[in-house]
Amino acid sequence: MIEVINDKCVGCGACLKACAYDAIRVTDKLASIDLEKCTLCGACVQACVIRALQWNADLPGAANEKFWKAYVAKHGQKPSSYAAQG
Numbered sequence: 914m915i916e917v918i919n920d921k922c923v924g925c926g927a928c929l930k931a932c933a934y935d936a937i938r939v940t941d942k943l944a945s946i947d948l949e950k951c952t953l954c955g956a957c958v959q960a961c962v963i964r965a966l967q968w969n970a971d972l973p974g975a976a977n978e979k980f981w982k983a984y985v986a987k988h989g990q991k992p993s994s995y996a997a998q999g
């Protein structure tokens with residue numbers, strides 16, 4: 914799934930504007946992603962020029978596992994930028 918690197922995020926809102934699924938909020942100059950809405954389209958990762966959003970396969974928990982299963986079921990494979998890392 915996509916992780917917000919808190920130390921890097923400056924709250925510019927570019928990712929929020931890029932998200933067609935209303936999955937991003939920016940509160941107190943920090944972005945957060947609603948996993949129930951996020952489709953892993955990757956538009957926000959492209960939009961964040963300071964790379965405060967990154968693909969991360971290592972976040973713990975059942976939510977992460979469920980997320981990738983749903984993504985692969987929908988798209989057939991993991992995103993190329995993720996696959997390249999993994």
Ligand code: SF4
Binds near residue numbers: 921926963965
């Ligand atoms: S585009 Fe990057 S820096 Fe700007 S709010 Fe989103 S995550 Fe933060």
Ligand code: SF4
Binds near residue numbers: 935956
């Ligand atoms: S990956 Fe796509 S759907 Fe998910 S938060 Fe980013 S822009 Fe929105």
